[in-house]
Amino acid sequence: YAAGDPMWGYFTAVAGQDGEIDAEELQRCLTQAGIHGTYTPFSLETCRVMIGMLDMDYTGKMGFNEFKELWAALSAWKQNFCAIDRDRSGTVEPHEMNQAILSMGYRLNPSTLSAIVKRYSKSGRIYFDDYVACCVKLRALTDVFRRRDSMQQGIVNFMYDDFLQCTMAI
Amino acid sequence: YAAGDPMWGYFTAVAGQDGEIDAEELQRCLTQAGIHGTYTPFSLETCRVMIGMLDMDYTGKMGFNEFKELWAALSAWKQNFCAIDRDRSGTVEPHEMNQAILSMGYRLNPSTLSAIVKRYSKSGRIYFDDYVACCVKLRALTDVFRRRDSMQQGIVNFMYDDFLQCTMAI
């Protein structure tokens, strides 16, 4: 029951009158909560991607359960990033990022993996904000794919509108 | 022939030793060229999306022909945005954005359109950088779809790796 949950008060304060959290509210709240620690706070773009991951009805907002789910995922990714960024430089190397993605259980061929890691790099390194954006997108797009691949054959059909709606929102 | 093209000297100066333009070089060059005019310069994220639109071999870089193609597309989108943003506030309204997308020839159902416009809004308005990111993604994802929809039936198959590679890069 939400009212007995220690995070409920926090959620309602952030969500405001409409009772849901949009991308700008999420950015403010994650920045204030300091989840990024010593790293740069999350960009609005990454917060939009976070909303997109859980926003099944495309309202651009997040309810309490989604918020808790996101929080748990972020904590795990943060821990993961800290474990790889051993020298606390705030960035990780491409080969470390490859390793991290594979260890999350994604089975990708080397060219896909290398294209993805390159996309989220800056001057050949991966910053925390981009790392999280990449993790969120990988999870969201894999979810999109799995929901349509009910026979688990590794191949899905998309109609144009459905394809755009899923991919543009993330 | 490239060497006779007035943009060739500009391109080679921006591209540097490797002869291709990556997202950071693109951001610097678009900012210096002032394509954004009085609007906020393009974010690195939007520049990555621009590269992703034309980067068929997933190197994260752009050659001379791609660069010219991008330049032409950007000029058209800029003109389009200026035409909608009549009061020069730097933002356009959701219904104006809907109209702009439809007038580009995209046939989207209203729920898809509304989800997309919401995704690229900030406080209920659309800024130039987000407008361009949205136009680039719409074009890139529609291209991805069309290349697979050779029979023009409005439905395509995706394998998991192919799906991720296409969508994560944009």
Ligand SMILES: [Ca+2]
């Ligand atoms: Ca709210």
Ligand SMILES: [Ca+2]
């Ligand atoms: Ca490091």
Ligand SMILES: [Ca+2]
């Ligand atoms: Ca270069």
